Amino acid sequence: QSALTQPASVSGSLGQSIAISCTGTGSDVGGYNFVSWYQQHPGKAPKLLIYDVKTRPSGVSNRFSGSKSGNTASLTISGLQADDEADYFCSSYRTTATLVFGSGTKVTV
Amino acid sequence: EVQLVQSGTEVKKPGESLKISCKASGYKFSDYWIAWVRQKPGKGLEWMGIIYPGDSDITHRPSFQGQVTLSADPSISTAYLQWNSLKASDTGIYYCARLGSYRSGWADYWGQGILVTVSS
Numbered sequence: 001q002s003a004l005t006q007p008a009s010v011s012g013s014l015g016q017s018i019a020i021s022c023t024g025t026g027s028d029v030g031g032y033n034f035v036s037w038y039q040q041h042p043g044k045a046p047k048l049l050i051y052d053v054k055t056r057p058s059g060v061s062n063r064f065s066g067s068k069s070g071n072t073a074s075l076t077i078s079g080l081q082a083d084d085e086a087d088y089f090c091s092s093y094r095t096t097a098t099l100v101f102g103s104g105t106k107v108t109v
Numbered sequence: 110e111v112q113l114v115q116s117g118t119e120v121k122k123p124g125e126s127l128k129i130s131c132k133a134s135g136y137k138f139s140d141y142w143i144a145w146v147r148q149k150p151g152k153g154l155e156w157m158g159i160i161y162p163g164d165s166d167i168t169h170r171p172s173f174q175g176q177v178t179l180s181a182d183p184s185i186s187t188a189y190l191q192w193n194s195l196k197a198s199d200t201g202i203y204y205c206a207r208l209g210s211y212r213s214g215w216a217d218y219w220g221q222g223i224l225v226t227v228s229s
Contacts, residue, residue: 003153036215038154045204045222046146046154051215089154091214098170099144099214104153 004029004090004102011108017078022090022102023071030071034093037066037075041086049088050075077107085109111135113205113220120226121195128191129223131205138186139163142208144216145179145190149201159208160188195227 005023012018022029022037029035033053038046048057050066053073063078073092077084090102116130131143145157158169162181169179178191188205203223206216 034213034215036213038216040154045219046206046216047219048209048215048217051209051217052213057217091154091156093212093214097168099156099159101154101156 002100004092004100006088006090006102006105008103009106009108012077012080014080014082014109016080017076018080018107020075020077020088020090020105020107022073022075022092024073024092024094024100025071028092028094028100029068029073029090031095032093033068035066035068035073036091037064038089038091039084039086040089046089080109082109111207111218113207113218115203115205115220115223118224118226120228122229123195123197123227125195125227126191126193127195127225128189129203129225131188131190131220133186133188133207136207138181139183142211143181143188144206144208144214145177145188146204146206146216147201148204148222152201154204156214157190157203159211161211162186162188195225197227197229199225200227201225 037050040046054066088105139162144159147155157173160179162183181188205220207218209217
């Protein structure tokens with residue numbers, strides 16, 4: 001079962017906006033509005049940023065936003081801050097009642 | 110406050126058995142699915158399987174089917190992940206996480222992770 005495809009790395013400057021893509025197929029990202037995004041700092045557990053494509057949990061900064069077009073979902077981080085430097089993973093529901101993560105993207109600020 | 114507290118670091122030899130735990134608090138344990146996620150050293154995240162403590166319904170990711178056993182004890186709000194015979198390739202960090210929604214599959218609370226090292 002292959003992972004969803006994410007760019008290995010994305011970089012940006014303080015205050016800029018960046019976008020991370022997450023590409024799947026019609027059996028996962030494209031077929032359902034069940035994409036979530038996680039942030040993971042080194043040595044820490046993942047933290048939920050976005051669920052159901054674009055919903056932010058309570059307490060998550062509105063600098064994080066999600067969207068989807070066809071088989072590709074995207075996480076946008078606006079007003080980049082030093083603490084945004086971390087690994088980011090997307091996840092999707094996949095047909096056959098399984099879940100699949102993306103390959104992960106390292107964000108460098 | 111919702112918390113998932115996992116048991117401590119493990120160092121095992123190939124062929125040994127292991128059972129790690131994830132104790133939940135701050136919510137009704139039997140009402141939410143618990144997922145197990147593996148992260149090999151320096152690598153990405155992998156969903157291993159999910160269990161519903163209310164009735165022990167389990168869904169494994171196919172690549173983990175038969176390799177690990179998921180279980181839960183609602184009386185002590187604890188989920189378990191078990192191996193009968195560890196391999197070196199099982200080395201990694203194992204997280205438990207609460208699924209806020211089964212179908213949507215988003216995990217809103219995570220344990221701190223358990224480092225499992227399997228080496229001769």
